[in-house]
Amino acid sequence: MNHQTATTITDNWEAVRAACLEVLPAHIIAFIENNRDMEHSEGQLIAALHMVQAHFGYLAQDTMHAVAQLAQIPLAKVTGVATFYHYFRLQPRGKHMISVCLGTACYVKGADKVAQRLMDELGIHFGETTRDGLFSLDSTRCLGTCGLAPVAMVDNQVYGPLTPTDVSVILAKYVKKEKGTAE
Ligand code: FES
Known part of the structure; x- marks a missing residue:
């Protein structure tokens, strides 16, 4: 996913969603979208990141970017949560x-x-x-x-x-x- 492209099309929701679909599986996108209109609690963000990590094994930069785009929250907040909690991995697991x-x-x-x-x-x-x-x-x-x-x-x-x-x-x-x- 091209981060710069996604950033510049934030006002074009369908394009943003399509770009995120290239990065995240549909069930995670649905989870984030279902919670997007609610109060954005850290708990919902953590739950979404857990789903991403369960699917990919770690939180890659492009997946965190997609979560931020879909949830309509700053990327800095997503990376802040991901780095604060010890159980989130930012790199693939070693052998x-x-x-x-x-x-x-x-x-x-x-x-x-x-x-x-x-x-x-x-x-x-x-x-x-x-x-x-x-x-x-x-x-x-x-x-x-x-x-x-x-x-x-x-x-x-x-x-x-x-x-x-x-x-x-x-x-x-x-x-x-x-x-x-x-x-
Ligand atoms: S405290 Fe280390 S094995 Fe129990």
Whole structure:
């Protein structure tokens, strides 16, 4: 979708809608349109963004732009909500999803240090994906394995108890597997 074009045709509703249909599925457009004439609560916007993320896996810039156009609200408000809430992803998920538990049991045993080491080694923050698309990083609250605290989960595999130095070993394992050199 050409953002500049969409911006300049805001007064031409049919053209705006047609442009948005190229970006968003019909059921999300219908949801936004059904709520557009009501008071624009943040809750409705959040619900719409959840639908977009459920459909695409993340909130791309062009999809947020389409939501703003359809809801007739400023793009800055949409991006503000998307960046404020931790559960919205602004980038596609990486091949491997890493979730660090920051629940109480893990936190008191040093989960913050494990999380910091992951961010340092990967060069990303929570909610981001590495440039090579290999890893995405998120935090979570209690994985139900408090006895192994502090823990992190990579895809469906739980690791714990972890120390910051374990992080390098675990990441190297996945990198090695990716290169097809795992034993
Ligand atoms: S608090 Fe981390 S697994 Fe329960």
